[in-house]
Amino acid sequence: MSVDGPAATFRRRGRIVVVGASLAGLRAAETLREEGFTGTLTMVGDEPREPYDRPPLSKQVLLGKTPADGTALPRRRAIDAEWRLGVAATGLDLTEKRVRLADGQEVAFDRLLIATGTRARPWPRDAEADLDGVFVLRTSDDAARLDRRLAAGPRRVLVIGAGFTGSEVASACRERGLEVTVAERGPAPLVGALGGVIGAVAAELQREHGVDLRCCITVTALEGDPAGRLRRAHLSDGTALDVDVAVIALGAMRNTEWLAGSGLGAGPRGVACDAGCRAFDVHGIVTDDIFVAGDVARSPHPLFGYQFLSLEHWGNAVAQAEVAAHNMISAGPDRRPHLWVPAFWSAQFGVNIKSVGVPPMGEEIAVTQGSLAGRRFAAAYGFQGRVIAAVTFDHARWIDFYRERIEAAAPFPPDFTGVDRPPEGIRPVSADFPDPALPTHGPTVTLSGYSPSDRRLTFTPARA
Amino acid sequence: MTSGTLLYQITDYANRADPYPLYAELRRTPVARQDDGVYAVSTYWEISSLLHDPRLSSDARNRVPLADGSLPPDPEEDSTLPPSFLRLDPPEHDRMRRLATRPFGPPNCPRRIHDMYGELTRMVSGLIDGLDGREQADIVDDFAYPFPVMVICNLLGVPHQDEARFHGWADAIVSGLDPNPAEGPAERQRVAQQARTELGGYLAGLIEEHRRAPGHDMLSALATEAGPDGRMSQLELITTAVLLLIAGHETTVNLITNGTLTLLRHPEILDRLRADPGLAVPLVEELLRYEPPVQLLPQRTALADIDVAGTLIPKGSPVWLMLASGNRDPRRFADADRFDPGRRDNQHLGFGSGIHYCFGAPLARLEAQIALTELARRLVNPSLVADPPPYRQNPVLRGPRHLPVAFDGLATRF
Ligand SMILES: Cc1cc2nc3c(=O)[nH]c(=O)nc-3n(C[C@H](O)[C@H](O)[C@H](O)COP(=O)(O)OP(=O)(O)OC[C@H]3O[C@@H](n4cnc5c(N)ncnc54)[C@H](O)[C@@H]3O)c2cc1C
Numbered sequence: 001m002s003v004d005g006p007a008a009t010f011r012r013r014g015r016i017v018v019v020g021a022s023l024a025g026l027r028a029a030e031t032l033r034e035e036g037f038t039g040t041l042t043m044v045g046d047e048p049r050e051p052y053d054r055p056p057l058s059k060q061v062l063l064g065k066t067p068a069d070g071t072a073l074p075r076r077r078a079i080d081a082e083w084r085l086g087v088a089a090t091g092l093d094l095t096e097k098r099v100r101l102a103d104g105q106e107v108a109f110d111r112l113l114i115a116t117g118t119r120a121r122p123w124p125r126d127a128e129a130d131l132d133g134v135f136v137l138r139t140s141d142d143a144a145r146l147d148r149r150l151a152a153g154p155r156r157v158l159v160i161g162a163g164f165t166g167s168e169v170a171s172a173c174r175e176r177g178l179e180v181t182v183a184e185r186g187p188a189p190l191v192g193a194l195g196g197v198i199g200a201v202a203a204e205l206q207r208e209h210g211v212d213l214r215c216c217i218t219v220t221a222l223e224g225d226p227a228g229r230l231r232r233a234h235l236s237d238g239t240a241l242d243v244d245v246a247v248i249a250l251g252a253m254r255n256t257e258w259l260a261g262s263g264l265g266a267g268p269r270g271v272a273c274d275a276g277c278r279a280f281d282v283h284g285i286v287t288d289d290i291f292v293a294g295d296v297a298r299s300p301h302p303l304f305g306y307q308f309l310s311l312e313h314w315g316n317a318v319a320q321a322e323v324a325a326h327n328m329i330s331a332g333p334d335r336r337p338h339l340w341v342p343a344f345w346s347a348q349f350g351v352n353i354k355s356v357g358v359p360p361m362g363e364e365i366a367v368t369q370g371s372l373a374g375r376r377f378a379a380a381y382g383f384q385g386r387v388i389a390a391v392t393f394d395h396a397r398w399i400d401f402y403r404e405r406i407e408a409a410a411p412f413p414p415d416f417t418g419v420d421r422p423p424e425g426i427r428p429v430s431a432d433f434p435d436p437a438l439p440t441h442g443p444t445v446t447l448s449g450y451s452p453s454d455r456r457l458t459f460t461p462a463r464a
Numbered sequence: 465m466t467s468g469t470l471l472y473q474i475t476d477y478a479n480r481a482d483p484y485p486l487y488a489e490l491r492r493t494p495v496a497r498q499d500d501g502v503y504a505v506s507t508y509w510e511i512s513s514l515l516h517d518p519r520l521s522s523d524a525r526n527r528v529p530l531a532d533g534s535l536p537p538d539p540e541e542d543s544t545l546p547p548s549f550l551r552l553d554p555p556e557h558d559r560m561r562r563l564a565t566r567p568f569g570p571p572n573c574p575r576r577i578h579d580m581y582g583e584l585t586r587m588v589s590g591l592i593d594g595l596d597g598r599e600q601a602d603i604v605d606d607f608a609y610p611f612p613v614m615v616i617c618n619l620l621g622v623p624h625q626d627e628a629r630f631h632g633w634a635d636a637i638v639s640g641l642d643p644n645p646a647e648g649p650a651e652r653q654r655v656a657q658q659a660r661t662e663l664g665g666y667l668a669g670l671i672e673e674h675r676r677a678p679g680h681d682m683l684s685a686l687a688t689e690a691g692p693d694g695r696m697s698q699l700e701l702i703t704t705a706v707l708l709l710i711a712g713h714e715t716t717v718n719l720i721t722n723g724t725l726t727l728l729r730h731p732e733i734l735d736r737l738r739a740d741p742g743l744a745v746p747l748v749e750e751l752l753r754y755e756p757p758v759q760l761l762p763q764r765t766a767l768a769d770i771d772v773a774g775t776l777i778p779k780g781s782p783v784w785l786m787l788a789s790g791n792r793d794p795r796r797f798a799d800a801d802r803f804d805p806g807r808r809d810n811q812h813l814g815f816g817s818g819i820h821y822c823f824g825a826p827l828a829r830l831e832a833q834i835a836l837t838e839l840a841r842r843l844v845n846p847s848l849v850a851d852p853p854p855y856r857q858n859p860v861l862r863g864p865r866h867l868p869v870a871f872d873g874l875a876t877r878f
Contacts, residue, residue, distance in 0.1 A: 350571075369518055370555065378518075397819045400516040417768040417779075418518030420554035 007331040014039035017099055017107050019089045020115035021045025024294030024321040028113050029079040031325035041081040042107050046088035057143035058165055059347055062172035068144035092262040111328050117295040118252035128222040133230030136248045158233050158243040160219050162189035164346045166249030171348035174209045181212040183219050196432030197365050201372050209349045254296050270298035270310045275337040277324035291328050293320040304358050313344040339455050341403050354396045357389030357406040365431040366413050369420040382412030407447040471504045475859040481852035487789035495775035502782045506789040508796035510773050515818035519768045523553045526765045528780035545664050548707035563696050564704050567685035577826045587614050588838045589877050603867035608720035616712035621681025633663040634710050642858050643762040667705040716828050718757035718863030720835045728848045737840040744833040747805040752814025754803050759788040759862045787813040844872040
């Protein structure tokens with residue numbers, strides 16, 4: 001690439017707009033500057049606060065250990081940006097290359113990064129959702145409100161939904177000595193993310209810590225008193241529960257509405273993009289100047305059958321933002337794929353949970369170290385004879401090993417002799433996911449190399 | 465020269481002062497088989513991946529005889545004490561380490577180390593005050609040794625006056641860890657085991673006293689307080705105490721001494737530290753990369769055939785993880801041989817990684833940060849009297865035996 005090529009000119013004088021001023025947006029901005037982008041940079045965010053971290057909101061903040069406004073993201077470097085905080089982007093004009101803002105203004109760009117993430121899925125009936133005592137947890141304001149209410153000592157908290165956020169909220173409530181009921185439609189907590197085998201462990205964990213856990217049940221209605229305060233919840237088994245706080249933890253919705261009509265391939269499942277973070281338009285044609293990163297993105301991953309994965313993982317937001325930023329200011333051949341192996345962590349009921357890969361793709365699961373009964377273990381998920389994911393409970397220091405197995409498409413069931421091997425040996429059983437939307441074929445691919453710039457794919461054609 | 469002899473050149477005392485060129489040669493064969501069946505792993509990614517590999521055991525009971533029929537020497541073997549958690553695999557390791565962590569760090573004692581800041585600063589100031597009126601000091605004997613010993617004694621609840629007694633035992637135990645001693649390995653092993661047993665006996669007495677009259681120290685807590693895992697048995701407690709007492713100071717001496725040496729070799733960085741004590745934090749991290757106090761881990765065993773970087777390490781083989789070499793791997797660290805406290809992305813192997821990640825890391829960090837900052841601030845015009853200084857025999861816990869430093873006096877204490 002010649003020094004004065006279009007990429008170099010763009011690096012010096014280009015205009016970049018980032019919509020979504022949170023984790024992915026901030027890390028992308030820092031990477032742009034780090035890699036020598038000296039043009040103008042505009043950060044648009046609908047939240048009034050500077051970028052902050054969300055994982056502590058359901059952990060340290062709900063425990064009263066960190067104030068809700070005390071989770072600002074550490075800055076890696078100065079980014080010298082024009083900040084447009086507290087104002088949402090409301091539209092995108094692809095032809096004119098402009099972002100429309102809620103205050104009526106427009107910002108022109110040469111390249112755009114979409115990092116608008118997700119928001120909490122609200123309680124479906126507005127009147128009930130508006131009751132005093134009904135909460136969601138996504139923003140620091142949400143956390144501050146909920147923390148205040150928990151500190152006031154409600155008689156009983158109802159958590160609706162036992163995914164990671166719901167389980168963490170329940171854990172925090174118990175640690176604060178509050179009575180808590182968890183209502184979950186599935187057969188166990190975390191079952192969608194980790195399957196029924198691990199879900200059963202999570203269920204025991206909750207019950208042991210005094211959670212009134214009710215599975216295979218839905219909340220049919222929330223009832224308020226004449227003053228509009230939540231006082232009772234009705235359940236699908238016909239029972240009712242007196243509660244003054246309900247936390248709606250029904251998952252997240254992608255913030256893509258502002259892109260409606262723009263011509264981008266954006267919808268409820270996110271903004272589709274290629275492995276280099278370039279957005280697709282509605283015709284499935286890749287755009288040149290629109291990039292996506294973080295929770296709002298959906299991108300194909302070669303290790304997982306080129307499925308378009310949307311990940312709501314902190315680490316993914318960082319890694320994808322870095323790749324997107326790099327690609328935004330690089331000429332074609334210098335661009336890099338986002339080949340991050342999905343990974344996330346959670347902390348609940350005193351247990352540190354970590355996972356790598358895509359557990360819901362797993363057909364089978366095998367405990368490889370420790371034991372389920374002891375709540376300290378590592379387990380691998382298998383898909384078509386190879387390791388596709390792994391989860392650890394209080395065994396996090398081994399996780400890199402399992403990531404390497406996944407990257408190398410190592411055989412499943414794992415056959416290794418190692419420390420802390422279950423005495424009865426490694427025995428695969430069904431991973432027991434409620435709704436296995438598993439693809440039936442996929443190429444075999446391995447990843448090699450260690451740093452993002454060094455990552456290589458080895459493609460192994462399917463056997464005839 | 466074959467890499468098979470390189471490893472032994474590295475452990476040869478003649479190369480103690482600067483083993484780094486030899487590490488560079490060793491890295492040309494990331495996994496190098498030695499004539500006696502030992503596999504030396506010298507590159508960053510390979511070491512780091514093996515540190516998280518459950519197929520690699522730390523338990524000496526998994527070793528199989530070497531090519532010549534002998535077992536590699538093990539100073540903890542045949543001692544009347546069971547192995548410390550450093551030499552155990554999960555699940556025993558995890559249980560013991562959790563028990564040892566309870567009175568030391570999070571979640572049970574999250575602020576213990578943090579709260580030692582004032583005490584550590586006072587000790588350091590006191591030791592430096594003791595240099596008043598002198599023009600030269602031995603950083604090892606006058607400072608870098610007494611400081612961590614005081615710290616670990618206070619923390620564990622070991623009377624500081626007994627230092628002379630356990631110093632001898634500690635010396636013998638540490639020289640037993642020397643994987644390739646110049647002379648008489650068998651004799652060294654015997655002496656080390658004897659010392660371990662005697663130190664164990666001494667600590668057993670102390671533990672009894674603490675059980676009767678507990679204080680706020682770790683031994684008292686370990687002897688009297690129970691958590692979800694219960695309590696350590698008497699023998700477990702003694703081995704853990706031996707481990708903490710020895711590991712608690714033998715390595716920190718080297719960290720502080722190597723740090724002083726490195727700073728005196730980089731006067732511009734010494735000046736920066738003097739002007740900005742905040743530099744101490746990244747500086748100590750870079751030090752742990754550049755001159756790690758534990759240079760290699762010579763005590764792992766493959767439980768299965770392990771393919772590493774295209775080389776198969778057969779089941780039962782002894783594996784040496786060359787941490788100091790990985791820390792200088794140019795494929796991982798740009799300009800790896802340069803001492804650069806401003807370095808980002810400095811995930812060094814100075815404290816190891818994985819489940820055996822240095823137990824005392826938070827304490828060692830704080831000790832080194834305070835010690836180096838205060839030395840930089842208070843020694844006026846310090847300079848090395850000998851470069852390189854005389855080194856200790858041990859290639860594993862590598863560091864100067866003496867570090868004579870000349871200076872023009874002391875700056876006043878704050
Ligand atoms: C309570 C909680 C706990 C979590 N715990 C963990 C955990 O333990 N481990 C883990 O791996 N992950 C965890 N996560 C997930 C992690 O926080 C997310 O993956 C991460 O925040 C994604 O970053 P992002 O920048 O893509 O999106 P977000 O953080 O959602 O940021 C998107 C930003 O864009 C703004 N925005 C949206 N629409 C517009 C618009 N039209 N105009 C302008 N701005 C807009 C949003 O307000 C928001 O500030 C947790 C999340 C929550 C909420």
